[in-house]
Amino acid sequence: MIIEDFVPDRIYELCKKRQMTRYRLSQLTGIEQSTLSNLMTRKSVPNVITLSRICDGFGITLSQFFQESDELPDISKEQRFVLDTWASLSEMDRKLVCTYVQGLQRK
Numbered sequence: 001m002i003i004e005d006f007v008p009d010r011i012y013e014l015c016k017k018r019q020m021t022r023y024r025l026s027q028l029t030g031i032e033q034s035t036l037s038n039l040m041t042r043k044s045v046p047n048v049i050t051l052s053r054i055c056d057g058f059g060i061t062l063s064q065f066f067q068e069s070d071e072l073p074d075i076s077k078e079q080r081f082v083l084d085t086w087a088s089l090s091e092m093d094r095k096l097v098c099t100y101v102q103g104l105q106r107k
Contacts, residue, residue: 007051008040010065014058018087028057028090059087 015025022040026033031053038044046054048062055065075083086094 004042004045006066007046008042011036011040011054014060014065018058018084020058020088024088025054025057028087029053031057057087059083 011025014020015022022036023033025031026036031050035044035050039046039050051065052062055062058065086097089097
């Protein structure tokens with residue numbers, strides 16, 4: 001598969017798996033909806049920075065984006081739930097969660 005087809009197909013797949021709209025992905029990434037639309041309709045190909053922001057929005061790495069499957073080995077249902085929930089949080093909410101977890105570690 002060529003990159004021009006893989007990227008939009010993968011974004012669509014990840015949105016579907018996470019029950020995330022393109023609007024929500026736009027909010028999480030700070031990428032304009034028109035830019036995402038151009039990517040999805042194959043009018044443009046993202047650069048590495050844009051693709052990295054998209055991966056951040058999904059809560060995955062670039063490596064995971066390009067894997068055949070985004071299933072992580074040896075991951076429990078609870079861990080998958082946490083990762084999926086993380087992917088749906090805003091940047092501010094993610095910072096709050098990180099602050100909370102750091103506070104737990106200090107106890």
